[in-house]
Amino acid sequence: MTEFIQHIVNGLSFGAIYALIALGYTMVYGILQFINFAHGDIFMIGAYIGYYAGNALGLNDHPSIWGFFVVLLLSMVTSGVIGFLVEFLAYRPLRKAPRINVLITAVGVSLFFEFGAQMLFGANPKAFPHLVDVSKSFYIGGVQIDSMELVVFTVTILLMLALEFVLYRTKVGKAMRAVSHDHNVALLLGIPVNMIISITFVLGSAMAAAAGILVGMSYPKLEPLMGVMFGLKAFVAAVFGGIGNVRGAVVGALIMGVSEQLIVSYGVPTFRDAFAFALLIVVLIFRPKGLFGKTLAEKV
Amino acid sequence: MKKNLIRSYVAIFVATLSVVACTKKEDNSNKILLGEYGSMTGEVANFGQSTHKGITLAQEQYNAAGGFNGKQVEVKLYDDQSKPEEAANTVTKLITQDNVVAVIGEVASSLSLVAADVAMRNKTPMLSPSSTNPDVTKKGEYIFRICFIDPFQGEVMAKFAGQNLHAKTAAIFRDVKQDYSVGLADFFKKAFEAHGGKILIDTAYQSKDSDFKAQLTEIKAKNPDVIFIPGYYNDVGLIAQQARSIGIKQPLLGGDGWDSQDLVKVGGAALENTYFSDHYAPDTTEPTAVKFIASYKAKYGNETPDAMAALGYDAFFVMMDAIKRAKSVSREDIKNALAQTKDFQGVTGKTTINAERNAVKSAVVLVVKDGKPKYFATVEP
Incomplete structure (x- = not known):
């Protein structure tokens, strides 16, 4: 039984990271109805920024909690700027184009990042620096919780509360929700739609960068293609929870993380990835809009 | 408009053909060209990089000592990015385009297995420095290795x-x-x-x-x-x-x-x-190995060679030893000579190729202590 709970705890910490990435997918989908395939690569870029910042600050030899926050913030801000540029340079010129064009552009941007990163950072895996001392573990009735897992939970929960606040308690959030309902009406009401879309990309990218830092710290091996699998799984989690629905993405991601751990422990360990997608198919058969997706009638 | 388009297609086609024809002709008369394919990037990039460093060092020493009958030996390297499909592509390129006399490579067995098929089809000797999966040399009479299995x-x-x-x-x-x-x-x-x-x-x-x-x-x-x-x-x-x-x-x-x-x-x-x-311990005291380690450190900024570098180094010399005994650079003759390699003294011990085209060698067990692998024990075959 303790073992089972242990798997749940490990799965939740893995799911929390998926959730941070899934938020970006779901927010962008909610507002533009398109999948930003480059999102997983922003996550990778965020991790690499953390790698260089952490080494530049000498945190590997002197880990500190403040250094961690500096690196986290730096990575989130820089990735936010990159996210803004991606939207501004690649997607905005295609705002009026058919959706399929934007989708293909997103795939192109994704490949650009992946192989650009291979040129820039090298294809060899890099060891992420130790930002904070996370060697301690805590035990609750035989269940072990690493301090790294605590860091993951804390950072994720704080970021989600912040996002929740922005979305539901600020004017920008209200505007974002309005734009996701209807671009044209939002425009008529004087909402600067383009700016709101930019903000969405910045927020999503910053979340992905935070996930990148957390992954770097938990699994200290960076490589330019690390965003592919994480991005794909997070995307599945977002669809699973009902794409466009922020809370749904979080729940979907947590379920994904936990069920992955369980399939690896009690089922066939090498079916980890296959299982994630099988789960998605099953959910979509019974609930085509995902777990918490709104069933909208198609507008005619 | 349409005619122009067709004309330009034809022009491009002809241009491509002539480029291909040009690159295909390579003059190998005053040098010996060996091929190397390895993982210079990707998942197991360290393997390829170390192996290549070993091979390069061996090649320099060999050429400095006069080369083969006055001919210099060159090694053409392609990166297979740690991917099986690229391993097949690069070896095909080495054999058919660069016209190498023999191929040295891979470390990872999955990649050697794929490349071995290509080498067999083209009847070109392939010498793997460090693939240990037994199936690699079972691919056929042109595939050899200088490590244990x-x-x-x-x-x-x-x-x-x-x-x-x-x-x-x-x-x-x-x-x-x-x-x-x-x-x-x-x-x-x-x-x-x-x-x-x-x-x-x-x-x-x-x-x-x-x-x-x-x-x-x-x-x-x-x-x-x-x-x-x-x-x-x-x-x-x-x-x-x-x-x-x-x-x-x-x-x-x-x-x-x-x-x-x-x-x-x-x-x-x-x-x-x-x-x-x-395959070998970096803190060994065996004279050939000590000499190798010293020259490797001198060339690569005091870096201690790992086993992949040592095996790459040995692979080059085993190959040249075979070419010397074959007195020819025909692929067939090199293959026959490789099969008869006996008691070749290298950095990783004495290499004798057996009937299954594998080397029978002793292994060492290393222990990781204070962040470095150290010699612990030797196990004879």
Whole structure:
């Protein structure tokens, strides 16, 4: 039984990271109805920024909690700027184009990042620096919780509360929700739609960068293609929870993380990835809009 | 408009043809061209880079000493990016386009297996410095290797676990995506059980996974005496770290796939109390090896050569030894000469190619201490 709970705890910490990435997918989908395939690569870029910042600050030899926050913030801000540029340079010129064009552009941007990163950072895996001392573990009735897992939970929960606040308690959030309902009406009401879309990309990218830092710290091996699998799984989690629905993405991601751990422990360990997608198919058969997706009638 | 389009297509086609025709003609009369394909980038890039450093050093020394009958030896290198499809492409290119006399490569068995098919089809000798999966040389009479094979390596680690670590039970954690890992895991299992040990759990991961806690938790619950992880260095670093973090204190064992300076870079202190079998020990006192280590350090900024570099170095000289005895650079003659390699003294010991085109060599067991692999024991075949 303790073992089972242990798997749940490990799965939740893995799911929390998926959730941070899934938020970006779901927010962008909610507002533009398109999948930003480059999102997983922003996550990778965020991790690499953390790698260089952490080494530049000498945190590997002197880990500190403040250094961690500096690196986290730096990575989130820089990735936010990159996210803004991606939207501004690649997607905005295609705002009026058919959706399929934007989708293909997103795939192109994704490949650009992946192989650009291979040129820039090298294809060899890099060891992420130790930002904070996370060697301690805590035990609750035989269940072990690493301090790294605590860091993951804390950072994720704080970021989600912040996002929740922005979305539901600020004017920008209200505007974002309005734009996701209807671009044209939002425009008529004087909402600067383009700016709101930019903000969405910045927020999503910053979340992905935070996930990148957390992954770097938990699994200290960076490589330019690390965003592919994480991005794909997070995307599945977002669809699973009902794409466009922020809370749904979080729940979907947590379920994904936990069920992955369980399939690896009690089922066939090498079916980890296959299982994630099988789960998605099953959910979509019974609930085509995902777990918490709104069933909208198609507008005619 | 349409006519113009067709005309330009024709022009492009002709231009391409002439470029291909030009590149195909290469004058090899006053030099000997060897081919090398390796993982210079990608998952197991350290393997390819180390091997290439060893080969380059050997080639420089060989040419400085006068080359082969006054001819200089050149090595054409292609990067296969640690990918099987690229391994096949690069070897095809080496053989058909660059017209090399023989090919040296790969470290990772999955890649050697793919390339061996290409070499066999084109009847070109291929010498693998360090692929240990037995199936590699079974591909045919043109495929050779200068290292021991996994049945022996599995036996070495099984014996070592039983005799030196007094292990009665073991867990196996294998990488199902690598032929090397799957093969070595099977041979370890067989040998360990033959010596009266018991395998409590045999579970798996896939290269490039980043989270191993679920499997490790299962392993921990079974409480084995040792854990055998026949994977590659980049995954093993993470596995060791997560194993220690969930409180697995048992010794971790592995094979030559662990050999890379990146192992400790990722794994850090988690790798203390781990042992792996390898082809040579960097702190050896054998004269040929000491000389090699000194010249390697002089050339590469005081970097200590790992086993892949040593085997790359040896592979080059074994190949040149065969060409010398063949007195010819025809692929057929080189193949026959390689098959007769006997008692060739290299950095990694004496190489004799047996009837299965494998080398029979002793293995060493290294222990990781203070962040460095150190010599622990030698096991004779």
